[in-house]
Amino acid sequence: MLRLVVLISGGGSNLRALLDSAADAGFPARIVAVGADRDAGGLAHAEEFGIPTFVVAPSGFPTREAWGEELLEQIQRWQPDLVVLSGFMRLLPERMVAALSPALINTHPAYLPEFPGAHGVRDALAAGVVETGASVIVVDNGVDTGPIIAQQRVPVLPGDTEATLHDRIKPVERELLRQVILDIATGRLELKELARS
The missing domain is CATH 3.40.50.170 (Formyl transferase, N-terminal domain)
Known part of the structure; x- marks a missing residue:
């Protein structure tokens, strides 16, 4: 079973469709956590499905790199096989891309x-x-x-x-x-x- 972490920034319509797919017992992937860079409306979809969520807002960090380190730590905590950017509207720091790619899609x-x-x-x-x-x-x-x-x-x-x-x-x-x-x-x-x- 493929373990997914999905990152969003907004309403999460793509996330919702993915949650619906993953809820099908025959679908070979499960969303294990949903993260965001702000208090995004789409987090409510994850909560409705009982999926854990986390928010790592850039405003709480002195640099983009420091923000990326925390976001990476939050993602890796869930040991995903694949990270999906679904309406995630920020460029990721290079170290984060290096740590996750190619299992990082958008x-x-x-x-x-x-x-x-x-x-x-x-x-x-x-x-x-x-x-x-x-x-x-x-x-x-x-x-x-x-x-x-x-x-x-x-x-x-x-x-x-x-x-x-x-x-x-x-x-x-x-x-x-x-x-x-x-x-x-x-x-x-x-x-x-x-x-x-």
Whole structure:
């Protein structure tokens, strides 16, 4: 059984979908803890499922590195096989990435390497493209530059706003994440091989 720690910053809609999947006895992964960098609304989803939560806020630390050390300690306490960034809106310090990667993955609401960064949906609309997408990647020290594990295109429709487009990307993102976790848990996907290539 694959042990997951999920990190969030917001409402946790992707987390909720993952909790629903993991609650199925046939799903080969379990979320053992959920962490956040603030008092995120999505922590309530974890609490509803009886999953332990922790918050490590950067404001409580003198440096980003010190914050990263504490966050890493909190994660490692749960001995996860995989750490999932799901709407976690902070760059991790290099030492933390080195300690966890390649068993450290992130979802992104664009078809990488197109539109990296915090505003992937907005940037796609501003660029006037006819399609964008969703991606799951291994986290490295760049901004959404790690090896791509899975991705899928999503059309941009006439009249789309940032909200309507994001609402169509989210289900695709969730399904990609679910499938990636399933593939890792069943041995169909080796993150070490992906990171090496």
